[in-house]
Amino acid sequence: MSSTVDTTNQPGTDPRRERARSTRRVGRLRATLVGGAALTSLATAGVIAATTGSDATASGGLSTSDATSSTRTSTHSTLASTGSGEPHATSSGS
Amino acid sequence: MAGVLGATRDWELWSTSCRLVVADPLTLADATALVDDELARIERACSRFRPESELMTLHRNEEGAADLSPLLAKLVHAALVAARESNGAVDPTLGAVLAGLGYDRDIADVRAGVERKPLVVVRRHAGWRSLRLEGRRLLMPPGAQLDLGATAKAVAADRCARLVHEQLGTGVLISLGGDIATAGPTQTGGWQVTVQDLPCDVPQQITVHDGVAVTTSSNAKRTWSQDREPRHHLVDPLTRLPAAGRWRSVTVVAPTCLRTNTATTAAMVKGDDALPWLRSTGLPARLVSHEGALVTLGGWPREVAA
Numbered sequence: 426m427s428s429t430v431d432t433t434n435q436p437g438t439d440p441r442r443e444r445a446r447s448t449r450r451v452g453r454l455r456a457t458l459v460g461g462a463a464l465t466s467l468a469t470a471g472v473i474a475a476t477t478g479s480d481a482t483a484s485g486g487l488s489t490s491d492a493t494s495s496t497r498t499s500t501h502s503t504l505a506s507t508g509s510g511e512p513h514a515t516s517s518g519s
Numbered sequence: 520m521a522g523v524l525g526a527t528r529d530w531e532l533w534s535t536s537c538r539l540v541v542a543d544p545l546t547l548a549d550a551t552a553l554v555d556d557e558l559a560r561i562e563r564a565c566s567r568f569r570p571e572s573e574l575m576t577l578h579r580n581e582e583g584a585a586d587l588s589p590l591l592a593k594l595v596h597a598a599l600v601a602a603r604e605s606n607g608a609v610d611p612t613l614g615a616v617l618a619g620l621g622y623d624r625d626i627a628d629v630r631a632g633v634e635r636k637p638l639v640v641v642r643r644h645a646g647w648r649s650l651r652l653e654g655r656r657l658l659m660p661p662g663a664q665l666d667l668g669a670t671a672k673a674v675a676a677d678r679c680a681r682l683v684h685e686q687l688g689t690g691v692l693i694s695l696g697g698d699i700a701t702a703g704p705t706q707t708g709g710w711q712v713t714v715q716d717l718p719c720d721v722p723q724q725i726t727v728h729d730g731v732a733v734t735t736s737s738n739a740k741r742t743w744s745q746d747r748e749p750r751h752h753l754v755d756p757l758t759r760l761p762a763a764g765r766w767r768s769v770t771v772v773a774p775t776c777l778r779t780n781t782a783t784t785a786a787m788v789k790g791d792d793a794l795p796w797l798r799s800t801g802l803p804a805r806l807v808s809h810e811g812a813l814v815t816l817g818g819w820p821r822e823v824a825a
Contacts, residue, residue, distance in 0.1 A: 504727065504731050504802075505728075505733075505772040505803050505819070505820055506725065507726065507821065508713075508726040508820075509711070509726075510707060510711055511711065512713040513527075513692050513705070514710070515714075515715055516694075516712050516714045516733045517737065517740070517768075518735050518738070518739060518740040518741070519695075519737075519741060
């Protein structure tokens with residue numbers, strides 16, 4: 426399984442800030458892909474038990490790494506965080 | 520079951536798995552009664568598979584108007600909200616299309632081949648914009664057949680969670696198939712939800728806070744075959760066929776199941792257009808492709824190895 430974090434920008438940004446941001450984003454994307462590769466190998470081995478870290482990090486875990494979308498996303502970022510402990514329910518298709 | 524989770528009841532309804540969790544174990548019996556009663560009311564109002572339901576016995580006057588019960592009016596209103604928010608990707612007027620595709624009975628009977636029916640091509644459907652709800656009066660064109668299945672189940676989850684919390688004061692989680700609604704606090708600082716569509720998928724556990732909903736839509740579960748063609752229940756209103764997009768399952772977190780279900784269903788239908796559309800909603804989302812590739816956006820919690 427491969428893993429991708431969506432980092433696409435929202436429209437209507439300042440072009441100068443956007444260029445600077447794009448430069449930074451390249452680094453983040455590379456790191457994300459590295460993280461994705463690691464995740465893939467571990468997932469295949471079936472050792473992923475839980476998740477950690479709910480903030481945007483250098484390893485590119487979240488789409489909120491895009492500052493343009495952070496305003497919109499921050500509204501919802503508190504809706505869910507990484508979990509641990511005994512689950513109450515499973516979300517799957519019906 | 521009781522313990523740190525509170526008390527739990529699992530059962531089957533509408534050919535899917537349901538779960539009720541209450542933070543206060545002493546409220547489980549009363550919560551069960553409230554939920555069962557509410558779900559029965561919703562089924563009597565809008566089931567497409569019960570000939571005697573209000574939806575299937577609607578009487579329209581000469582102008583095509585029908586007076587709805589307060590509950591059915593709310594369910595139709597919710598369906599129209601979903602249609603508007605999804606730009607028509609979630610359309611409540613696909614009843615005849617679904618029936619033509621063979622999904623005209625409970626899915627268990629469809630799979631069992633009871634009264635198996637050949638393909639009936641429905642070349643057009645009324646479309647959600649043809650409906651007008653004025654208070655409790657619904658105007659719809661001749662031949663329009665409603666299917667409120669997706670949004671009604673979502674609204675049912677929202678209503679049951681709110682009802683139990685308001686009446687009994689306990690924190691509650693209710694899961695109806697892919698729709699999970701919560702209300703009130705847990706003892707453990709958030710509701711723990713494992714996101715996993717198929718057993719072969721890598722699970723991810725997330726914490727959702729009080730009053731937050733989670734829905735997963737999938738085209739891998741509610742499936743059947745018709746004239747040897749594989750079918751599933753998520754129909755694209757543009758093609759009037761099961762959606763053939765790139766996603767196998769989509770999970771979204773939002774304040775209500777109506778919103779999460781609308782977002783996940785629409786994303787499944789929109790296929791390649793799902794990502795920009797979901798991005799525009801700002802909601803945390805997790806999409807799994809048919810090949811198993813994973814995409815997250817909107818602040819979905821990071822997935823890392825233990």
